Amino acid sequence: MNVVSIMAHQDDEMQCLGTLLRCRARGDRLAFVTLTDGSRGFVQQPEIDPSEAARIRQTEMDELASRLDAHYINLREPDEFLYDTPPVRLALIEAIRQTRADLIFTHFHEDYNLDHTTVCAVVRHCAMQACLPVLPTSSPPLEEHPAIFMVAPHGPVLFPASHFVDISQVEDEKVALMACHRSQEEAMRQAVGAGFDRLCRRLDGYWGQAVGCDYAEAFVPQRGRGAIKPYNVLP
Ligand SMILES: [Zn+2]
Numbered sequence: 001m002n003v004v005s006i007m008a009h010q011d012d013e014m015q016c017l018g019t020l021l022r023c024r025a026r027g028d029r030l031a032f033v034t035l036t037d038g039s040r041g042f043v044q045q046p047e048i049d050p051s052e053a054a055r056i057r058q059t060e061m062d063e064l065a066s067r068l069d070a071h072y073i074n075l076r077e078p079d080e081f082l083y084d085t086p087p088v089r090l091a092l093i094e095a096i097r098q099t100r101a102d103l104i105f106t107h108f109h110e111d112y113n114l115d116h117t118t119v120c121a122v123v124r125h126c127a128m129q130a131c132l133p134v135l136p137t138s139s140p141p142l143e144e145h146p147a148i149f150m151v152a153p154h155g156p157v158l159f160p161a162s163h164f165v166d167i168s169q170v171e172d173e174k175v176a177l178m179a180c181h182r183s184q185e186e187a188m189r190q191a192v193g194a195g196f197d198r199l200c201r202r203l204d205g206y207w208g209q210a211v212g213c214d215y216a217e218a219f220v221p222q223r224g225r226g227a228i229k230p231y232n233v234l235p
Helices: 017-025 050-067 086-098 114-129 168-178 182-192 196-211
Strands: 002-007 029-036 071-077 103-106 147-151 163-166 216-221
Touching: 002 017, 002 086, 002 114, 017 029, 017 103, 017 163, 017 168, 017 216, 029 050, 029 086, 029 114, 050 071, 050 168, 050 182, 071 086, 086 114, 103 114, 114 147, 163 196, 168 196, 182 196, 196 216
Parallel strands: 002 029, 002 103, 029 071, 103 147
Antiparallel strands: 147 216, 163 216
């Protein structure tokens, strides 16, 4: 199975990375897509040139992806100013086709960040269009609609989690992989007073407690056309 994380920013895969590791262990191929260039991720350092910031984010995400033998596609839209435009839709349709996505993880439709909710909306639309020949791109259309699950949002949003993956065995590996985002480790500490280790273990521990294991990731299926399967796709 081809499993694709489609997120706004480099590090947003945090909410599904443990599940991706479980997928990889069962033989799935992984891919990462980010829609923005991450150039506004240095939240307390406005003096950093956006192109240099984008280069750093790309390098960090490249490292994480390469450690998992995963393909990484960066659509490089301007961070914090992602808009749903015809070029964005076509680029995302092509990314979904190119990765031959069977299972997609993306943002929830309610979230603290507008880039996140925009990604959620365009994934719903573009995953459907990826199956239809009406919008041609470099790669051929998908034969089947991918399954889509939305990840838990950050911030004070009610998330009606219905699907859970036990990631207790891979939590340490997940935290170690997130450390590839060195620049964001520092930015997170400045912005929310916690690095990836604490952020991951706090949320994954919360969901784990809800379902009776040490660490878990929680999901909601996206109600797009063909996106809910009558069989189990999660590990
Ligand atoms: Zn983000």
